[in-house]
Amino acid sequence: MKDLFEIIDKPQNFPYCPGCGHTSIDMALARAIFELNLEKEDVLIVSDIGCVGLVDKLFNVHTLHTLHGRSTAVASGVKMVDEVLFDNKLKTIVMIGDGGATIGLLHLVESAKLNVDITVLIHNNFLYGMTGGQHSGLTPKEFKTSTTRIGNPFEALRIIDILKNSGASFYARTFSQDPDLKDIIKEALSHRGFSVIEVLELCTGYATRYNDLKGSDLKIILENSGGKIKEKIERESFCFLYKNKFFDKKGEFEFTEIEVEKKIELKDSLKIVIAGSAGEGVQLASSLLCISAILGGLNSTQKNDNPVTVGSGFSVSEIIIKDGDIKYTGIEEPDYLIITSIDGLKRAKGFIERSKNIIIDESLTDNKNFIKVPARKYIKLRGGPTYFSLGVLFGKFNPFDFELYEKAILKYGKAKDETLTCFREGLNFGRRL
Amino acid sequence: MKIFTNGGELIAKGAIDAGVRFFAGYPITPASVIYEPMMRDLPKVEGIAVGASDEISAISYCIGASLRGIKSMTATSGPGFSLMIESLSYAIMSEIPITIVLAQRLGPATGGATTSSQGDLLFSAFSSSGSYPLPIISPSSIEECYELIIHSVNVSEFLRTPVVFLTEKEITMTKKSIDLNSLKKPEVLERKYFSGNGQFKTYNFKDLKDVPDFSPVGGKFLTRYTGSAHDKKGELKKDDPEVIEVLYHLKEKILKNIDKFLFYEYFEKKSDILIVSYGVTSESVREVAESKKVSYLILKTLYPLNEEFLKSIFGRYKKILVVEENIMGNLYILIRHLLGTKGYSLTKIGSLISPGEIKNFLESI
């Protein structure tokens, strides 16, 4: 790298208003890149929206102009890949204003937390320049803008404190005319991990219009608002941990694989609805029913329904078992309806009229046409009422080989011994009916 | 070997087989069933799966990852998709390949998290500001998730565009026994990289329909990516004819190339009636056709549509019934100008449309 102007266009070509702090920051960044002897191809400038977003065409490096506030998140996506899957050589610099920093605050917080290896330069000129000098979240108290003519009534967000507390491993705060700015940027760029520099600067287009301010006042504003800061902490990054911990385990996609044990005959399709309470193991017991059919060379589908919560309200599984292709997975007329709880009963109302056989916990009904079983006696075992009721179904109706369900429990179930006992008690109960 | 799985897992497996090596997610029913297996299984092939702090971060991470040169995907449902659409527009404008799985649930707003629905076709098709075309691909069965997610990633890479993979709760979450060997694996396509011949411009094309050669940020050719109106070099410009040309190119690139990715299933019987459907409702339609004298057309490329192709099929029928699980008749609205007085719309929300309901409707027309 021979010449600074290989990195940056000449200052007279800058698109900003004369005296705008952005020019000083861009020059300091260019000098930092130059002095670090970085290759142009190894530098990426990610710019946000606002006057700060005009930076792209000034720099002869990779540039990426993003949406308002999203620069940090997009830069982090680039950098996660660069660090984990490539050689981690790409210096990624986010150029963001006070608008972008507040609209995208969560992205800054998250990237600081994950310690993503990017450098964020927050151009804090206390207002929104490009859109006419409106106040921002970083406008100091009493500061005048086009939308706070008598002075901003609120304190500014202390963005560096927020990011420090979010885990930024390098954070600094200074102002655009600070002669150290270039060196601070150099340090930030050399730091491995999330680095952020808040640079106070003046918008000569608007800040000086509403406030009696000169460039030299910036130093006073800085000192009155916490002063110059520069801290560095060594901390592991998400990407480092990811690469070193997550890539250990190579392997195949984890499907639930089932080896067909034998081919059983089934003339018509079987439609079974199981309605119980969420958190009572209905869905696993239903899955095992599907699996038992697959073990027998049949096809099956399981369509589940539950409210948003997984531990309260109803839980319903609609199961179709067929020797052949299953298309529509809903059930209109169940061959068997199992109801194990009051939640299930309420939810299954629509099915009751249309079901051929109903197996229901004895506490829930007096109806003589239903098969009443002591299912809830087994509530201590997760899924107990369903395993017992399924046992009854197999014991009384023998839809197909009950041993396949036992095999499904043994291979894919949980608390296998208890589950098996419960199912067998149901089986015996059903056989006696 | 048989597997007992759901559409969500098949989408995850298909995406990995399509070469997706970056996934960012935020949990939402019914798309969490894609997020979870991606977090579990992507690291095993040295891919990155990351939980984002919200859906905007998720899609933004994907955009960044794709720009670095890695195939990227996210998955969400209506509420999350609503948050993503600003970035989706960005990906259209800056020609960044990403695949977004939109697992529909009952809307509007938070709607019904665990209730299936097909209400987001029009929403996603016209979700970009400026209304630029966005390819939408939709599986019509659980097993098809595998094949069509690979096609979706292909379209996204090949055309340098975001693609919406539109599916539903009853596809992503319903479990089914599936023969692993029966899954169809299409050829995997890659985005075309700039070879180093001639001058590199980030958005270079000769013909409006050309897809510009890609070069990653951090690669050996300096890139200028932007979501603002730009020339072929990627420089922000306003009053410049080349900027308008680039914008027309965004349309032509999709409309003139999408026919390479026209996926559908046409079942022809000697009949006066054609049923048109997509997504989960297609399974009911297939079942109806087993016992009724009807033909059906199941659309899997849902947007943009090839109207000439549709007209050539519609011309053969006296009555055309569009069946879908939403309140406005999304697909019906998209194609009704091709149907004229032949068109009928059967819609419903709250639960799947059963074969019986379709048969009853057929009796009434």
Ligand code: SF4
């Ligand atoms: S309006 Fe303000 S921020 Fe924008 S260029 Fe002018 S001085 Fe700089």
